[in-house]
Amino acid sequence: MANKQEEAVFTPIGLNKNKNGKIDKTVKLPEPTKKTYKQLGLTKQNLVDMYEQMYLQRRFEERAMQMYQKGKFGGFLHLYIGQEAISTGTVFALNDNDDIITAYRDHGWGLVRGVTPKAGMSELYGKTAGCSKGKGGSMHFANVKNHFWGGFGIVGGHIPLGSGIAFANKYKDNGRITACFLGDGAVHQGVLHEVMNMCQLWKLPCLFVVENNGYAMGTSVERHSVGEIVDRADAYGMKKVVLNGMDVLTVYEKMKEIAEEVREDSMPWFIEIRTYRYRGHSMSDPQKYRTKEELEEYQKVDPIERLKTYIFENKAISQKKLEEIEENVENKVLEAIEFAENADPPEPEALYEDMFVEEEATFHK
Amino acid sequence: MAELQFRQAVREALDEEMERDENVFVMGEEVAEYNGAYKATEGLLDKYGFRRMIDTPISELGFAGIGVGAAMNGLRPVVEFMTFNFAVLAADQIINHATKVRYMLGGQVKVPIVFRGPNGSAGQLGATHSVAYDSMYAHFPGLKVIQPSEPADVKGLLKSAIRDDDPVIFMESEQMYGLKGEVPDDEDFLIPIGKAKVKREGSDVTVVAHGKMYHVAKQAAAQLEKDDVDVELIDIRTVKPLDIETIISSVKKTNRCVVVDEAHPFGGVAAEIGYLIHRDAFDYLDAPVARVTLPDVNAPFAKNLFDLWLPSAKNVIEAVKTVTYNS
Numbered sequence: 163m164a165n166k167q168e169e170a171v172f173t174p175i176g177l178n179k180n181k182n183g184k185i186d187k188t189v190k191l192p193e194p195t196k197k198t199y200k201q202l203g204l205t206k207q208n209l210v211d212m213y214e215q216m217y218l219q220r221r222f223e224e225r226a227m228q229m230y231q232k233g234k235f236g237g238f239l240h241l242y243i244g245q246e247a248i249s250t251g252t253v254f255a256l257n258d259n260d261d262i263i264t265a266y267r268d269h270g271w272g273l274v275r276g277v278t279p280k281a282g283m284s285e286l287y288g289k290t291a292g293c294s295k296g297k298g299g300s301m302h303f304a305n306v307k308n309h310f311w312g313g314f315g316i317v318g319g320h321i322p323l324g325s326g327i328a329f330a331n332k333y334k335d336n337g338r339i340t341a342c343f344l345g346d347g348a349v350h351q352g353v354l355h356e357v358m359n360m361c362q363l364w365k366l367p368c369l370f371v372v373e374n375n376g377y378a379m380g381t382s383v384e385r386h387s388v389g390e391i392v393d394r395a396d397a398y399g400m401k402k403v404v405l406n407g408m409d410v411l412t413v414y415e416k417m418k419e420i421a422e423e424v425r426e427d428s429m430p431w432f433i434e435i436r437t438y439r440y441r442g443h444s445m446s447d448p449q450k451y452r453t454k455e456e457l458e459e460y461q462k463v464d465p466i467e468r469l470k471t472y473i474f475e476n477k478a479i480s481q482k483k484l485e486e487i488e489e490n491v492e493n494k495v496l497e498a499i500e501f502a503e504n505a506d507p508p509e510p511e512a513l514y515e516d517m518f519v520e521e522e523a524t525f526h527k
Numbered sequence: 528m529a530e531l532q533f534r535q536a537v538r539e540a541l542d543e544e545m546e547r548d549e550n551v552f553v554m555g556e557e558v559a560e561y562n563g564a565y566k567a568t569e570g571l572l573d574k575y576g577f578r579r580m581i582d583t584p585i586s587e588l589g590f591a592g593i594g595v596g597a598a599m600n601g602l603r604p605v606v607e608f609m610t611f612n613f614a615v616l617a618a619d620q621i622i623n624h625a626t627k628v629r630y631m632l633g634g635q636v637k638v639p640i641v642f643r644g645p646n647g648s649a650g651q652l653g654a655t656h657s658v659a660y661d662s663m664y665a666h667f668p669g670l671k672v673i674q675p676s677e678p679a680d681v682k683g684l685l686k687s688a689i690r691d692d693d694p695v696i697f698m699e700s701e702q703m704y705g706l707k708g709e710v711p712d713d714e715d716f717l718i719p720i721g722k723a724k725v726k727r728e729g730s731d732v733t734v735v736a737h738g739k740m741y742h743v744a745k746q747a748a749a750q751l752e753k754d755d756v757d758v759e760l761i762d763i764r765t766v767k768p769l770d771i772e773t774i775i776s777s778v779k780k781t782n783r784c785v786v787v788d789e790a791h792p793f794g795g796v797a798a799e800i801g802y803l804i805h806r807d808a809f810d811y812l813d814a815p816v817a818r819v820t821l822p823d824v825n826a827p828f829a830k831n832l833f834d835l836w837l838p839s840a841k842n843v844i845e846a847v848k849t850v851t852y853n854s
């Protein structure tokens with residue numbers, strides 16, 4: 163037995179797959195929207211703004227990665243590169259006071275909800291000027307005053323928090339809806355299923371949005387999930403849809419439609435947005451589990467390049483003007499790095515702050 | 528003053544705080560239609576309706592987390608666990624989220640939530656329904672842990688817990704719900720969190736106890752009195768923050784101390800109090816601090832084994848005799 167090469171009994175092969183765990187292409191992208199920006203009610207300026215935002219997210223992270231590799235700061239660093247159309251399309255579709263919560267792959271979400279490059283970079287560097295005063299780091303970007311409730315590091319842990327935020331919105335009848343983003347890997351946490359049941363039961367204005375980027379660390383979706391992720395909704399009678407997450411207009415279109423519907427009927431949705439993570443899970447990932455070819459397949463449909471092409475096709479802006487915008491973004495990111503490097507680290511007293519609400523809480527020394 | 532049962536004190540505190548603040552609501556298994564597994568929420572559904580009295584499915588992790596999210600977003604949830612033995616399923620939300628969001632987001636949110644329910648053993652319920660978790664929660668920064676022993680303390684402390692802007696664990700006991708006591712009916716009767724109470728003054732030995740163990744210690748003190756041993760009995764009421772000053776000043780007077788705690792011994796509140804006394808009153812001690820706790824073993828079912836397992840007045844008396852060199 164020992165030296166006989168056999169098909170491993172527990173090799174996860176997913177549903178209807180019998181290739182013993184080998185994958186050709188990890189996420190299948192559905193068709194993008196056929197509507198034009200005008201049909202979606204967008205202006206040329208909107209397209210340019212979306213582009214600027216996506217480009218900012220990308221350059222912020224590419225530069226952050228460089229600084230990390232130079233050893234400028236420590237901790238984890240999970241990059242969102244490849245997925246920018248989701249944060250951008252969503253935030254353009256939702257109202258500014260709708261609530262958003264996500265996992266640790268959160269830099270893009272912070273930036274699109276008003277964390278400035280300086281506050282973001284300072285957070286990575288662990289400086290007081292960071293969006294969470296340097297006490298959260300990469301995984302805990304947040305800007306609560308702009309209704310971005312943060313990034314969370316326990317896989318699935320923030321899912322009931324999102325539902326609770328939605329619960330409070332419904333309790334206060336304030337018309338806000340909550341979008342809770344999670345990874346394909348987080349789908350298998352029991353808590354998702356507990357709260358999907360409760361959200362449907364209690365009609366909470368909550369969107370569960372899976373950013374299916376093909377992998378949970380090094381395990382591809384087909385090796386960690388049986389059946390289609392989106393079909394989880396069926397068990398709860400929840401409305402569901404699968405979207406192409408490499409096209410910002412598709413994300414915008416559907417998220418807007420859904421948000422309007424939820425505002426009307428206060429029923430939750432389960433949304434699977436398919437995308438692709440270009441970089442490793444975190445900075446220490448040698449990426450042995452996927453091929454270069456696979457990555458290149460998705461880089462061919464890069465959401466930023468795609469929008470750029472669309473912008474030029476529709477003459478939304480001249481090439482020169484767009485280059486100016488890019489340069490401006492680049493400069494802001496570089497300034498943010500310089501700012502973060504020179505910013506002050508927290509005072510030692512900060513260790514004891516933000517624990518209890520009392521000014522002088524009792525600590526046991 | 529009115530004479531109330533322990534469960535009625537819980538109910539009154541909830542009722543008054545719900546009346547006072549629209550953002551307070553109660554959520555948990557069987558809290559609404561069934562009127563509470565131990566009738567601590569009786570009548571509240573009739574008064575406040577299904578919007579504020581929320582029956583949940585048996586999903587401790589899920590509803591604890593919904594509570595935390597709702598607290599972040601401005602509400603004041605009181606989440607009931609049927610017992611804290613089931614709250615371990617929600618540990619991720621209590622320990623990893625409720626206690627940490629405020630800190631890790633640099634103070635951008637508050638989490639004013641109360642997790643309440645019975646704690647510890649309640650007779651022969653077997654190993655999974657008999658655990659005292661107060662010391663475990665007290666271990667984690669960011670939580671306040673209350674475990675009262677008498678109806679008045681219940682009311683005053685639960686009201687303070689609901690008004691507190693931090694997460695609070697509020698522990699009751701199935702076996703105390705029927706216990707009666709005088710309770711002030713003032714709507715603003717609040718007992719500050721973190722204050723112990725000397726419930727019996729004495730000069731020979733300090734006995735520290737809380738929750739159900741307070742009654743065991745009280746019984747022991749009554750018997751010791753017959754042998755001319757004068758016990759000073761302190762009910763800490765709040766495990767964390769711990770009112771160590773009250774304990775220390777008593778020990779400085781009696782020079783001896785026994786800590787009674789319904790939890791397993793390793794790393795429990797009895798161990799912590801023992802350390803703090805040695806740190807702050809070493810020179811005053813005439814005997815090493817003794818503790819009476821559960822053994823480091825699971826709860827048995829059989830009556831005779833169960834009686835051996837749970838700390839009793841007899842165990843307390845023996846410990847007192849040891850520290851007074853009377854055995």
Ligand SMILES: Cc1ncc(C[n+]2csc(CCOP(=O)(O)OP(=O)(O)O)c2C)c(N)n1
Pocket residue numbers: 267315316317318344345346347348349375377378379439443
């Ligand atoms: C409860 C828990 N288990 C395991 C981990 C370690 N871990 C961090 S990220 C991750 C993979 C999650 O993948 P996915 O949900 O698809 O999100 P993605 O990283 O693709 O954004 C794992 C296993 C964790 N942080 N929390």
Ligand SMILES: [Mg+2]
Pocket residue numbers: 345346347373374375376377378379
């Ligand atoms: Mg993933």
